[in-house]
Amino acid sequence: MKASAAPSRSSNANRISATLVALVAAAAFGGTFLFDPVPPGLPGLGAVEFPRLICITILGLAVLLFLQEPGQPDPDNVAPDRGALAIWACCALFLPAMALAGMLGASALFMVVAGWLWGERRPILLAGVAAAFTLCLWLVFVRVFRLTLPGGLIFGG
Amino acid sequence: MEGFLGGLAVLVDPYVMLMVLLGTVLGIFVGALPGISGSTTIALMLPMTIAMGPVPAICFLGAIYCAANFGGSITAILVNAPGDPSASATALEGFKMAEKGQAGLALGMSAVASAIGGIFSVVVLIVAAPLLAQSAYSFGPPEYFALALFGLSMCAAIGGDSAVKNLIAAALGLLIATVGMDLTTGVERYAFGVMELSDGIGFVPVLIGLFAFGEMLDQAARRYGKPTIAFTDAARVPGWAEMRKCARSIWIGSGIGTFIGALPALGATTAALIGYNETRRWSKHKHEFGHGSIEGVAGPEAANNAAVGGSMVPTLALGIPGSATTAIILAGLIVQGVRPGPHLFNEQPTLLYAVFASMLAANLFYLAMGLYMARFFARISLIPSAFLWPAVFVLCVVGAYGPNQSMGDVYVMLAAGVVGFLFRRAGFSPAPLIMGLVLGGMVEETLKQSLIIFGDDLSGFLGRPIALLLFAVTAAGLLWPVASRLLRFARAARA
Structure with missing residues (x-):
């Protein structure tokens, strides 16, 4: 052929x-x-x-x-590696984590774990950025916009 | 003129001015970040604007839209990584200029051409939108149905792999828009007994999921290496000689950008690419193109920023989005309880003119920031993806949850994100789906009203010349590629 x-x-x-x-x-x-x-x-x-x-x-x-005749395949469409699968799994686990740690707790945890999986290997920097970002979320959504973000069993309930 | 002065008066309100300034800074910031486009940011910010009230919210979103197109050019020139898709044409010549040691001049010309293109299109918007709205007063449901179909047909040219894929995405958007209670019959559709689905699927979670979460899933699979800044030059205001050299390119870009922007569905990226080609075609220095031509920076930059004002013309005057980004802004207006269309000019002129004035202000803000802070904004591209994308995901969840404080909306956002990711992988653009979702209600409502007017007789459309003309343009646009291919085959067979 x-x-x-x-x-x-x-x-x-x-x-x-x-x-x-x-x-x-x-x-x-x-x-x-x-x-x-x-x-x-x-x-x-x-x-x-x-x-x-x-x-x-x-x-x-x-x-x-x-x-239809096919177009050129996108060269950027690489197959997801183990790291990508782990990040996607993290996203899937965000909601169960929220039930335990609340939205703010899960956000901080997610920032650290997903950041690590993304390739950042400085734990103190990761934790610092996660804490600062979560604080900003709390300030903007809870203090300024007066939203009640969901709490969890062990945090923010 | 009175209305415009009223709009300027609204802009004097420090809160509104602050929102325009914040929108401009945020727009340049995200525009300079490769991967996060203006439309993604506007989708992410939509939930935060709900608490602001219509005028500051739309001014804020409009400022982001204006500034993101310019911000994309900074990293296109300095890093050869267009921060926004609309800056891809700018990278062709801008990065070559940077390699030649003219990064500052390229940045300066980009800021000036963008501002001229942007201001030109806002002036066209101020003049054309009320005229278009006035002529649309005579439109009834049949004409609006034809117009909405025309807008959807323009999705064929919006981007992605093929026109067929775009039309499929638009039709899927229409289908999603039917979920929930049908207002004319009271029948629930595709709700499957789920309470949250009875009211239909909300725009906000779908927008956030398709644009932001879908992009995040895609970026996780790619995980590019850390970018480095190739050239960090301070922007330089172009001199008289350079402005004279680029004047023709700027006007060509501004004209093309405004026109393309005003066509439903086509936005800044198409405008910039056509602007670049036309600038090269009409240039007296064609030999410079491909080697770092300053005209090749001015033309597409004027075009992509002119497309912003142009795309607001059909959005505000007719309620038909001029681009994917204005489809999101339109959704923002609807969420705020404002239904764009000709009546808006009588009912809420202050809101409209405040939007126009805020877009003028945003263009002046980013001109100043672009000239004096380009080096700082270029450093934004150095933010590691390991911090950026997890933060985007968290914002997606909070943003989807926020407006209705509903976990149902978070699930919808996650599902829309997976669809957005699969769309990207399969070569579908998510933008037509948004167009279909936003226009879905209008298409069905106007079709039903038309059939009631015509007594269920479709031939009633034959008595409506404007609707017929729009149907003819729609059919010609859709069938032309097929007809031209058949003609080519026939010619080849004869030869």
């Missing part, structure tokens, strides 16, 4: 994107059947027609994308 005949990574990416988009549109179209019925006697478009029209448009566009 000639090299040019093989689908490129980018064309596969387009096809995967198109398939995912089509699935979302199909699910949204299916979702319109779960809407409550429109009260009788109301003029004009009902509640389901507009979302269905959009879903059909998206499905049509997904077909176009599936058939």
Whole structure:
């Protein structure tokens, strides 16, 4: 087989994107059947027609994308390494940490851990920046804007 | 004129002036930070403006928008890393000038050209927006429906990999806008019994997630090395000879930038790239381009700042965003209870003219700061990512939570961030999704109203010449690339 005949990574990416988009549109179209019925006697478009029209448009566009010639892949799109996965995990753990340490406590903790994972290896500087930033958050949101930030079980409850 | 003087009077309020000054400093600051764009910052700041009241809030956001475009040029020139995407054209010649030892002159010309472009476009805004609003008084729901469709179709050219991807993103935005209670029938859509979804998905968490959290997830995967400042030169005010040399480029850039900005969806980055090409085309010193041409700095800088005022014209006069950033500002106005459109000029002229005046003030502020503090702002690019991006995430969470004090909004922000990240990875731009989300309500509402007016007969649109013209322009814009490709195939087959 000639090299040019093989689908490129980018064309596969387009096809995967198109398939995912089509699935979302199909699910949204299916979702319109779960809407409550429109009260009788109301003029004009009902509640389901507009979302269905959009879903059909998206499905049509997904077909176009599936058939489209691929563009150049973005060279900056590097695969996430272990460090990136760890940072993403940190983001995912922010909300559970908030339940324990409150929003301000979790923020300080996150700044230190994520900063370390990002490559900063000076713990005192990390802790200092995290503390200063958390203080600024408290000043701006709690003192100035009078917001009540969520507290946690062991801090700020 | 009376209205504009009223706007100036509002600006004399020290609180409003302070907000404009803070917005300008913040705009230059984030503009100079590679990775954080003006739109990301405005999305992040949106929750903080809710407590400010409409006038200071919009003046603050407008000042950030004006200054971020200029701030991007500082690191584009000194570090060859455009702080804002709109400064990418400036880096082409600006960094070459810095390499030749003319960094100060490039910074000075960038500040002056940006300010001229920005002020020119605000003057156009002051003149054109009321005229456009006046002509839009005769618009009914069919015309607004056609106009909103035209705005969405312009998303095809907004950026990203392909027009089809942009249109898909815009359509997904429209779909998200349907979540919640349909106001004409009272039927809940896609709420799945979740109370928080009954009111629809809020703009603020989606904006923060798509722009800021999505970018943070992407940056975590890239984790670039620490940037270094290549050249730290103090900005120098351009002399008479340099100004004469660049006058044509500045006016070309200002004109193109204002025009492109006024077209729905197209913003400063497109304006700067076209401004750069046209400056080179009309230059008498074409041979200097690619080797550090001062005209190549002046043209795109005037263009990207002129696009700011231009993009506010349809945003304020018609309620149709002129760019991704103005879509966020439009969302900010809606959150403040202000619905932009022609009636705004009668109902809240002071607010509008205060916005115009604050944009003029922001242009003058960043001119002064750019000339005297460019070296300081260039050092901003040295802030380590290890501090910056975790702080951005924390701001995303607090910002999403803040306005309604709702954890539901935090979950929406996180979901939108993951979507934003996947969008970036797959070559989709998040900007059209925002356009779709902001315009979604208007598109559905005006379509329903039009059908009621026409008695459910779509042919009623045929009797509305303005709507028909807009449909024709929309169809031509969407079909032209296909038609031109078919023509090329036909010509190739004949040959």
